[in-house]
Amino acid sequence: MNRLMERYLRLDYLPTLFCPGCGNGIIQYATIAAIDKLRLRDDIACVSGIGCSSWIPCYFNMDVMHTIHGRALAFAQGLKLARPVKNVLVFTGDGDCLAIGGNHLLHACKRNINLTVIMVNNHIYGMTGGQKSPATPLNCKTKTSSWGTYDEPIQGAELAINLGATYVARWTTAHPVQLQKSIEAGIKHRGLSFIEVISQCPTQSGKSVYGSKDPAYILNYLKENSSIYKEGMEHLEGKIKCGVLWHDNDRLEYIERMKGKIWEYVETKALGGYKQ
Amino acid sequence: MPYARYGRKVILQGNEACAKAAVYAGCKFFAGYPITPSTEIVELMCSEMLNSGGTFIQMEDEIASACSIIGARWGGKKAMTATSGPGFTLMQEAIGFAAVTETPMVIVNVQRGGPSTGQPTKSSQQDIYQAKYGSHGDYEIIALAPASVQEMYDFTIRAFELSEKFRTPVVILADEIVGHMREKLIVYSGEKRIRAGYRHYVLSPQDDFFTGNNTLVEGQLHDSEGKRVGHLPNRSAYYVNSINRKITRHIDEIEDIETFYMADADIAIIAYGSVSRPSLKAVKTARGINVEAERRMRLLNRMIGRKIDKNPYSHLNIGLIKINTVWPFPEKRLKHLAEKCKYIFVPEMNIGKYFREIERCLKESRVISLPKLGGDIHTPDEILMAIVREVGNSE
Structure with missing residues (x-):
């Protein structure tokens, strides 16, 4: 048995409810390895929403909150504001984060609050049985688009950059080591880090997006069809843009900004009014 | 502080x-x-x-x-x-x-x-x-x-x-x-100390985060460790029962009902929230209690609640039951308090909702709803006139 598995998983909760060949296990390992490397186990809490991706932290032997659909970021912001020195990891999916929780993503990114958001993008609503999600590519036949999707897919990472997240990366489950390093960097980063992980879902998106239900085929496809982006490099058309897409250390984090503003207020106005 | x-x-x-x-x-x-x-x-x-x-x-x-x-x-x-x-x-x-x-x-x-x-x-x-x-x-x-x-x-x-x-x-x-x-x-100034963590009422994990207890907060039905039991019918039923029971079984500790002039009342007004204030005024008017005189009497430390003058509502023995904890519904206590009342009036600023709960609870009495919509509160006269319409004038 893996050393980390014994220490970090609730062994009596196993087996997981993931389908065979699911990418969630890879993300679970990457997260645990990152937390173990940073030795943050007691100072980290995981918050997740609803969906396949949101079951990832439920097997962690840590403080975990498995909340309601789309609101993981709202719960996490409350937790973070209550305990600003601790780290909060948010697990969310493409439907959870981009569809129902879009408003919370917008405001969390705009606030640049110190959270690490791991958005697992499997291009489909897996738990409900294979319906179209906001990230489903064009012309995919799903259960709710039997004639092929015609909604322009939302690119989570690019959206997060535009909304104001200060550390944005995208990896696939074919890049577990890079993903782990990105999670480490995201936890260390002060500000909202948004890590999009493109994950295979052999059961549902294997059928409607990739055309094969073989997880090895999908992993190979992801590996071959991704190009790792480095600053100043040109992006190849038609490939998945992987890598650290945005890293901005200059923008102040929300709680720092809030405390700074309160001190400014206290020093300039409130203290002047007090009678000693 | x-x-x-x-x-x-x-x-x-x-x-x-x-x-x-x-x-x-x-x-x-x-x-x-x-x-x-x-x-x-x-x-x-x-x-x-x-x-x-x-x-x-x-x-x-x-x-x-x-x-x-x-x-x-x-x-x-x-x-x-x-x-x-x-x-x-x-x-x-x-x-x-x-x-x-x-x-x-x-x-x-x-x-x-x-x-x-x-x-x-x-x-x-x-x-x-x-x-x-x-x-x-x-x-x-x-x-x-x-x-x-x-x-x-x-x-x-x-x-x-x-x-x-x-x-x-x-x-x-x-x-x-x-x-x-x-x-x-x-x-009051300062901060009240409120005790937290009554283990015996609660089934779920309740240790706060970052205390080293590895709490799992689970929105699905779960057991005492937070492990999901949503797929197990018996344990799910037990859990749902448990979160309901912790309130319904301890209703004595929660419920808060105030009564006014109910000792000899055979007509009761049951009200909650701001409507209980015109209701109390209506009760006092019917009983001929001059609010100013009452205040003066209280200052003199004399008996209060004595009838002072006669008015068109003097034949009504009205009392007020004011429910402060509207949920959970204090059924048992309400039955006990209103057992002697023939008429129950329930003024509400809605179409008559809580009245149904009271009607269900007090089957012996005649329960009459006094709804008022439009955003204004009942006046004491409205309540009294509705009561007279139902109960009748004095001979």
């Missing part, structure tokens, strides 16, 4: 009193979204949180406000939010989550007229059922209905106590009249 045993008298608005009470009860996190008529709570909490070392955040919507206070409570901070009708509707899913994960949370609902945008600046009691049945699934909730600014203050403190004790969401069902009324009240 020095702890003042005796409070000081101030004049405050209901909403302001609520915010002050939250600070006194140890609220350290407030998330809100402005909505008429509860905006003053959000406004005052902004500065109060700054003064008391808590955190205030204006969230993007009411859903996020309700969710973030649950998050903050698991971070170990007592938390509250305030809203009104439409916002309360948005919060329902989070209330269900708090009920199933047994998270203490306090929600102030300053009711306004509905449905939808309805009457933003007018009062109503239309959310009475939404408070109990708003979220899906079987759960019990505690709801308190204040009728004065002092009660708004006291009930907010009590809401924190009850929510910590029973680990359940508690709703303060105020209305616009109470929220915007200015009255004299007694406030």
Whole structure:
């Protein structure tokens, strides 16, 4: 048995409810390895929403909150504001984060609050049985688009950059080591880090997006069809843009900004009014 | 901060009193979204949180406000939010989550007229059922209905106590009249110590985060370790029973009913929230109690409640039952209090909702609903005239 598995998983909760060949296990390992490397186990809490991706932290032997659909970021912001020195990891999916929780993503990114958001993008609503999600590519036949999707897919990472997240990366489950390093960097980063992980879902998106239900085929496809982006490099058309897409250390984090503003207020106005 | 045993008298608005009470009860996190008529709570909490070392955040919507206070409570901070009708509707899913994960949370609902945008600046009691049945699934909730600014203050403190004790969401069902009324009240300084963690009422894990206990907060039905049991019928049923039972079995500790002039009454007015005030005035008018004289008599430490003068309602022996904890419904106590009453009148600022609960409970008496819609409160005369219409004039 893996050393980390014994220490970090609730062994009596196993087996997981993931389908065979699911990418969630890879993300679970990457997260645990990152937390173990940073030795943050007691100072980290995981918050997740609803969906396949949101079951990832439920097997962690840590403080975990498995909340309601789309609101993981709202719960996490409350937790973070209550305990600003601790780290909060948010697990969310493409439907959870981009569809129902879009408003919370917008405001969390705009606030640049110190959270690490791991958005697992499997291009489909897996738990409900294979319906179209906001990230489903064009012309995919799903259960709710039997004639092929015609909604322009939302690119989570690019959206997060535009909304104001200060550390944005995208990896696939074919890049577990890079993903782990990105999670480490995201936890260390002060500000909202948004890590999009493109994950295979052999059961549902294997059928409607990739055309094969073989997880090895999908992993190979992801590996071959991704190009790792480095600053100043040109992006190849038609490939998945992987890598650290945005890293901005200059923008102040929300709680720092809030405390700074309160001190400014206290020093300039409130203290002047007090009678000693 | 020095702890003042005796409070000081101030004049405050209901909403302001609520915010002050939250600070006194140890609220350290407030998330809100402005909505008429509860905006003053959000406004005052902004500065109060700054003064008391808590955190205030204006969230993007009411859903996020309700969710973030649950998050903050698991971070170990007592938390509250305030809203009104439409916002309360948005919060329902989070209330269900708090009920199933047994998270203490306090929600102030300053009711306004509905449905939808309805009457933003007018009062109503239309959310009475939404408070109990708003979220899906079987759960019990505690709801308190204040009728004065002092009660708004006291009930907010009590809401924190009850929510910590029973680990359940508690709703303060105020209305616009109470929220915007200015009255004299007694406030305390310092911070009240509220005991947390009554293990025997609760089934779910309840250790705060970052205490090294590896808490799993699970929205699915779960066992005492947080492990999901949603796929196991027996254990799921046990869990749902357990979160309902912890309230219904301890109703004696929760319920709070005040009675006025009920000793010899055969007609009772049952009211909650601000409507209980014109009802009390109606009772006093019928009994010929001059409010000024009563006050003078109290000063002289004499007997109160004596009939002073005759009026057209003198033949009515009216009493008032004021229900402060509207949910859980205090059925047993109410049966006991109203057993002698032939007529029960239930004035409400809605189409007649709570009346159904009372009718179901008091089958022996004739229960008559006195609904009033439109945003205005009943006048004492309206209540008395309705009673006379039903009971008849004196010979």
